Amino acid sequence: MSTQIDSLLEQEYALGFETDIQNDQAPLGLNEDIIHFISKKKEEPEWMLQWRLKAFRKWEKMDEPQWSSLHYPRINYQAISYYSAPKQKINSLDEVDPQILKTYEKLGIPLEEQKLLAGVAVDAVFDSVSVKTTFSEQLEALGIIFCSISEAIKNHAELVQKYLASVVPIGDNYFACLNAAVFTDGTFAYIPPNVKCPMELSTYFRINALNSGQFERTLIISDEGSYVSYNEGCSAPMRDENQLHAAVVELVALKDAEIKYSTIQNWYPGDKEGKGGIYNFVTKRGKCLGDNSKISWTQVETGSAITWKYPSCILLGDNSRGEFYSVAITSLAQQADTGSKMIHLGKNTSSTIISKGISAMKGTNAYRGLIKIRPQAHKARNFTQCDSLLIGSECAAHTYPYLDIKNPSAQVEHEATTSKISDEQLFYAQSRGLSEEQAVSLIVNGFCKEVLNQLPMEFAVEAKALLSISLEGSVG
Amino acid sequence: MLSIQNLDVSIAGKEVLKGLDLELKAGEVHIIMGLNGTGKSTLLKAIAGSYETSAQGEINFNDENIIELTADQRASRGIFMSFQNPIEIPGVNTIYFLKTAINEQRKARGEEEVASPLFMKTLKEKMEFLQMDKSILQRSVNVGFSGGEKKKSEILQMMMLSPKLILLDEIDSGLDIDALKSVAKGINALVSKDTSILIVTHYNRLLEYVKADRVHILHEGKIVKSADASLAMELEQKGYEDVLASS
Numbered sequence: 137m138s139t140q141i142d143s144l145l146e147q148e149y150a151l152g153f154e155t156d157i158q159n160d161q162a163p164l165g166l167n168e169d170i171i172h173f174i175s176k177k178k179e180e181p182e183w184m185l186q187w188r189l190k191a192f193r194k195w196e197k198m199d200e201p202q203w204s205s206l207h208y209p210r211i212n213y214q215a216i217s218y219y220s221a222p223k224q225k226i227n228s229l230d231e232v233d234p235q236i237l238k239t240y241e242k243l244g245i246p247l248e249e250q251k252l253l254a255g256v257a258v259d260a261v262f263d264s265v266s267v268k269t270t271f272s273e274q275l276e277a278l279g280i281i282f283c284s285i286s287e288a289i290k291n292h293a294e295l296v297q298k299y300l301a302s303v304v305p306i307g308d309n310y311f312a313c314l315n316a317a318v319f320t321d322g323t324f325a326y327i328p329p330n331v332k333c334p335m336e337l338s339t340y341f342r343i344n345a346l347n348s349g350q351f352e353r354t355l356i357i358s359d360e361g362s363y364v365s366y367n368e369g370c371s372a373p374m375r376d377e378n379q380l381h382a383a384v385v386e387l388v389a390l391k392d393a394e395i396k397y398s399t400i401q402n403w404y405p406g407d408k409e410g411k412g413g414i415y416n417f418v419t420k421r422g423k424c425l426g427d428n429s430k431i432s433w434t435q436v437e438t439g440s441a442i443t444w445k446y447p448s449c450i451l452l453g454d455n456s457r458g459e460f461y462s463v464a465i466t467s468l469a470q471q472a473d474t475g476s477k478m479i480h481l482g483k484n485t486s487s488t489i490i491s492k493g494i495s496a497m498k499g500t501n502a503y504r505g506l507i508k509i510r511p512q513a514h515k516a517r518n519f520t521q522c523d524s525l526l527i528g529s530e531c532a533a534h535t536y537p538y539l540d541i542k543n544p545s546a547q548v549e550h551e552a553t554t555s556k557i558s559d560e561q562l563f564y565a566q567s568r569g570l571s572e573e574q575a576v577s578l579i580v581n582g583f584c585k586e587v588l589n590q591l592p593m594e595f596a597v598e599a600k601a602l603l604s605i606s607l608e609g610s611v612g
Numbered sequence: 613m614l615s616i617q618n619l620d621v622s623i624a625g626k627e628v629l630k631g632l633d634l635e636l637k638a639g640e641v642h643i644i645m646g647l648n649g650t651g652k653s654t655l656l657k658a659i660a661g662s663y664e665t666s667a668q669g670e671i672n673f674n675d676e677n678i679i680e681l682t683a684d685q686r687a688s689r690g691i692f693m694s695f696q697n698p699i700e701i702p703g704v705n706t707i708y709f710l711k712t713a714i715n716e717q718r719k720a721r722g723e724e725e726v727a728s729p730l731f732m733k734t735l736k737e738k739m740e741f742l743q744m745d746k747s748i749l750q751r752s753v754n755v756g757f758s759g760g761e762k763k764k765s766e767i768l769q770m771m772m773l774s775p776k777l778i779l780l781d782e783i784d785s786g787l788d789i790d791a792l793k794s795v796a797k798g799i800n801a802l803v804s805k806d807t808s809i810l811i812v813t814h815y816n817r818l819l820e821y822v823k824a825d826r827v828h829i830l831h832e833g834k835i836v837k838s839a840d841a842s843l844a845m846e847l848e849q850k851g852y853e854d855v856l857a858s859s
Contacts, residue, residue, distance in 0.1 A: 568687060578712065
């Protein structure tokens with residue numbers, strides 16, 4: 137049995153990334169040699185290398201944006217290794233930080249999956265390999281392409297070349313440009329016309345993402361009349377030793393297509409004093425290219441020391457629709473500057489933004505949103521609701537809504553509230569028998585209800601558990 | 613059931629109750645009356661274990677001094693307090709809240725969770741008894757409730773939780789006569805030899821429907837006068853000043 141597993145594991149890695157450990161770490165810093173190194177490591181075609189170099193040359197001329205409300209020491213981009221070997225393999229759960237295991241337990245993650253998440257290389261992998269294969273066959277039969285972006289670059293170059301950077305241009309912003317130059321892996325999905333993807337594309341990704349680096353690149357294309365629901369991330373804290381995390385996600389929805397993209401982000405948040413933790417600078421954007429298309433972002437953000445993220449929709453097709461549902465928790469010393477952009481270009485386009493920010497301990501949360509209605513976007517509609525919940529007296533919440541309306545037929549609504557979990561609310565729930573922590577979690581879940589309702593069932597359960605874990609010890 | 617000795621309570625550094633004593637036997641219904649700001653609500657909050665109050669002395673409930681226990685620990689031992697102004701919890705269904713509360717109390721006592729069919733059946737019976745509309749169950753806890761709905765919802769929670777010691781803070785304020793009757797009906801349904809009830813009120817009205825064993829006057833942080841139900845009548849006729857002067 138074990139030899140069978142061993143050989144399966146070897147096969148798996150032979151297909152993937154890990155080849156020669158000793159040579160897999162790029163020297164610190166970023167220059168054209170490093171770009172060549174990455175592209176070569178990934179055995180990429182020439183066009184991809186040229187694309188990366190173009191991005192790098194642009195990036196060199198750009199400046200890091202300073203407009204957010206985030207405070208962090210300047211990042212030294214020459215002190216980072218842009219290509220590192222997969223994380224060290226761990227042989228058993230005994231070697232994993234007990235704190236992480238405690239969290240897994242609370243989230244109710246099965247033991248085998250715990251091992252996977254923690255990166256333990258044991259028979260759990262065997263199980264998932266078989267699961268993965270079953271899924272792949274089912275998807276393949278429908279013509280759905282679902283693979284790593286590296287594989288897509290090799291095997292589906294035409295699609296990649298057509299759509300890569302078609303939503304987030306290479307030089308869109310500093311972090312997206314950096315990503316274009318150095319991205320190491322990510323996900324690619326293509327749903328052919330009139331196909332409804334029969335499953336949530338999630339489990340696969342979890343496994344796939346296990347060793348993905350700090351610069352992920354995701355591209356999802358939903359062809360005419362198709363539908364896909366994609367779940368990104370995992371609800372357990374993947375501690376990442378890397379400081380900077382700059383991902384790019386591009387979604388393209390053609391005529392009558394719909395993409396639902398859900399994220400649970402729970403990277404390491406750093407400690408109470410703000411030491412350590414991930415700097416999460418992510419560009420996520422979807423383009424409703426065809427008429428009657430729809431893109432919906434749902435996110436639950438509980439991790440990272442710094443979050444800089446504005447999932448957006450470009451509503452190009454007539455009657456297209458963009459949605460953004462977000463819960464962002466900042467506790468400890470976390471900072472989040474997050475929100476959404478809705479760019480209305482087509483006629484009768486509509487968008488909805490529901491943002492729930494929760495700040496506890498020394499956390500600060502800023503909502504930053506842009507509603508842009510161009511002159512040709514007749515009868516565009518937007519509704520924005522932006523609520524903040526404060527726990528304790530050292531935290532903060534800010535709201536920065538920007539409206540740019542160029543068509544008089546537009547209908548734009550913005551609602552914002554700020555509330556506080558009061559001692560009275562806690563006492564009320566406790567006087568009925570709920571513990572303090574349960575009371576906080578109940579109140580917070582109530583506050584986030586509209587967003588949590590948008591998540592796929594399994595994800596919502598994990599998100600709820602995660603919310604209470606993130607806020608543990610934040611009262612009293 | 614409840615024996616309070618030498619209780620000092622302060623709120624935000626201000627001394628409100630000073631050396632208060634109170635005895636409440638199983639099966640008894642007591643009324644606390646007094647002028648505004650004399651500490652009636654503070655007394656109930658201190659017994660229920662509010663954050664606001666910092667208490668010293670002894671609050672013995674079934675021979676256990678509960679003064680160091682948290683509010684939820686007290687709740688699972690059988691203490692229930694209905695609020696003068698029930699608190700809103702947006703986004704949380706009343707039915708979910710109620711079921712969570714029951715199960716958390718049961719868990720704390722080492723009991724099994726309540727079976728859903730039994731829970732639903734009991735809930736339906738109690739709501740019919742209180743003449744409540746069941747739409748309230750799907751609405752967020754106390755959000756957008758009328759004054760009457762809030763008070764009835766408190767009584768419903770009380771009945772579902774089957775407490776041993778019931779603390780009612782102005783349960784009769786802001787109610788029309790029909791709602792008052794429903795509320796009184798709920799209280800009377802719980803009167804038994806194993807249950808004790810402590811009611812804070814300003815009015816005699818409730819006593820027309822609920823039979824009280826003792827009436828206490830709370831004044832300047834202490835119980836200054838205790839007597840049978842006739843004291844409430846006397847207060848209504850003469851006012852506090854005269855009654856206190858004559859004692």
